[in-house]
Amino acid sequence: MSDSNQNRKYDIIVIGAGPTGSTAAKALSEKGYDVLLAEKFRMPRYKSCSGVLIKKSMELVKKYFGEEIPLSVTCTPIDNRGMIFTTDKGKEYRFEQEGLNVWRSSFDNWLAQGAVSSGAELRDNTSVISCEESSDKVIVTMQGEKIYTAEADYVIDCEGVVGSVKRKLLRQEQDYITTYQTFNHGSIELDLHYFYAYLQPELSGYDAWFNVKDDKLVLGVAAENRAALPEYYDCFIKYMKDNHSLNITDQLKEEKWLMPKIKPGCHVDFGKGRVFFAGEAAGFLNPMGEGISAGMESGHAVASAICKHFGNTELIYSEYKKLASQIWVYMSRQWDFVGNMADTFSNMKLSVK
Ligand SMILES: Cc1cc2nc3c(=O)[nH]c(=O)nc-3n(C[C@H](O)[C@H](O)[C@H](O)COP(=O)(O)OP(=O)(O)OC[C@H]3O[C@@H](n4cnc5c(N)ncnc54)[C@H](O)[C@@H]3O)c2cc1C
Structure with a gap:
């Protein structure tokens, strides 16, 4: 300076x-x-x-x-191409938008x-x-x-x-919400052009999400109680494996951040x-x-x-x-x-x- x-x-x-x-x-x-x-x-x-x-x-x-x-x-x-929400009752809504x-x-x-x-x-x-x-x-x-x-x-x-x-x-x-997301190599049976948000309470205390950046599969969960994040994340990964054939070959990075509540x-x-x-x-x-x-x-x-x-x-x-x-x-x-x-x-x- x-x-x-x-x-x-x-x-x-x-x-x-x-x-x-x-x-x-x-x-x-x-x-x-x-x-x-x-x-x-x-x-x-x-x-x-x-x-x-x-x-x-x-x-x-x-x-x-x-x-x-x-x-x-x-x-x-x-x-x-937009966002696909799954509600807490497991119903899917698609919002097509550029x-x-x-x-x-x-x-x-x-x-x-x-x-x-x-x-x-x-x-x-x-x-x-x-x-x-x-x-x-x-x-x-x-x-x-x-x-x-x-x-x-x-x-x-x-x-x-x-x-x-x-x-x-x-x-x-x-008051904060803590986010936790990982970047991974692997495969999944979903259209990669969309951002997916999951609102089922067993998958996160807030929301869980999936999207793709270059060749990386990004999976995240958020909660007010940060101690609960590992459990939510494990449930979310299992859900994505069971419902969308998620296969992670390599976890490249993990990160936590905050959002205002x-x-x-x-x-x-x-x-x-x-x-x-x-x-x-x-x-x-x-x-x-x-x-x-x-x-x-x-x-x-x-x-x-x-x-x-x-x-x-x-x-x-x-x-x-x-x-x-x-x-x-x-x-x-x-x-x-x-x-x-x-x-x-x-x-x-x-x-x-
Ligand atoms: C996991 C996650 C995913 C998200 N995904 C999306 C998305 O897909 N699309 C979307 O629209 N939004 C998304 N958001 C929200 C979005 O990132 C924020 O709302 C947005 O960045 C807010 O912009 P901002 O400029 O107010 O703050 P920021 O982008 O956070 O910028 C604030 C800047 O201030 C700097 N700073 C902080 N303190 C000081 C200081 N004391 N002195 C000098 N500089 C300082 C920081 O370093 C930072 O660069 C996401 C947030 C999270 C946590």
Whole structure:
């Protein structure tokens, strides 16, 4: 880090170069704002993900980044053709929809480079430790090679699920779902163009899933109680062997990750003072862990609100909430839909108060 970064003043500092942060950083720098995009890990960074871009996400990329998604970030089968749900009663529902199969590390890096090409400064390997508001600015403490501060008129916190900066600001704990997935060589008798979600309670405390990335069969389970994951995973593997002739020859990798636990009412935190929250950090997440579209939309919404009312924090909040209301409606309806498909999610039905 050069000494010139110390106490450097930006219009906006965006925390986290995921889809939410890169969308916000691009939208702001396109309008001429001086933007720092701070990312904890070296880019391209890893993110555990099924890597399915639904049609809505593909359209948002086109709208916000003005380009087609390059083949270099995709994996095979490139064209995802939709989702096949098995309900808790074992009934199958098919949702045919055009989608794209991507590797998140390459896709997210491409988005971040899109923000850079619009003028944002990307500083990776840089973790934001805290944000403190002081009169008309935010003092942001960061750790790269050493600890230093920078200042901004506003901060957009897009740090994803763990939300350590948000937790410090709101002094509130987050409830999590733990995901566990493995990458395997082998074979299975299923159409590999679809993402499969299984809602039977004996297979997971949340959902279980199967999809393919290049020649790898990805099998995962999720639960609030992480101690139960090994048992769920074994049941799921047995189920896939019995029902779809799964044959694993080699397990290449296993990984655990977290997702926010979305509760009835789909609560969203918009921010505190001059620090706004967007994406998963705010609580935007659709069922079955589809979060890229809500992340990009909320990142763009808060950026648009800042552009419109820079200097008037109250008006930024009301504009952000107005723009985000459609994302919330979509998210609530999707959860309602899943609530009607499986008892595990019945508390998410809109009719349940
Ligand atoms: C197993 C799994 C499968 C999923 N599959 C899909 C899928 O197929 N399709 C889909 O749409 N969604 C999927 N999701 C959800 C999706 O990954 C998230 O909703 C999405 O990544 C949220 O985007 P974001 O930008 O808000 O957060 P993230 O993508 O998590 O980005 C946050 C960034 O902030 C950085 N960061 C964190 N703290 C700091 C800090 N203090 N300082 C600086 N940087 C920081 C992180 O390193 C990260 O790069 C899946 C999630 C899981 C766990």
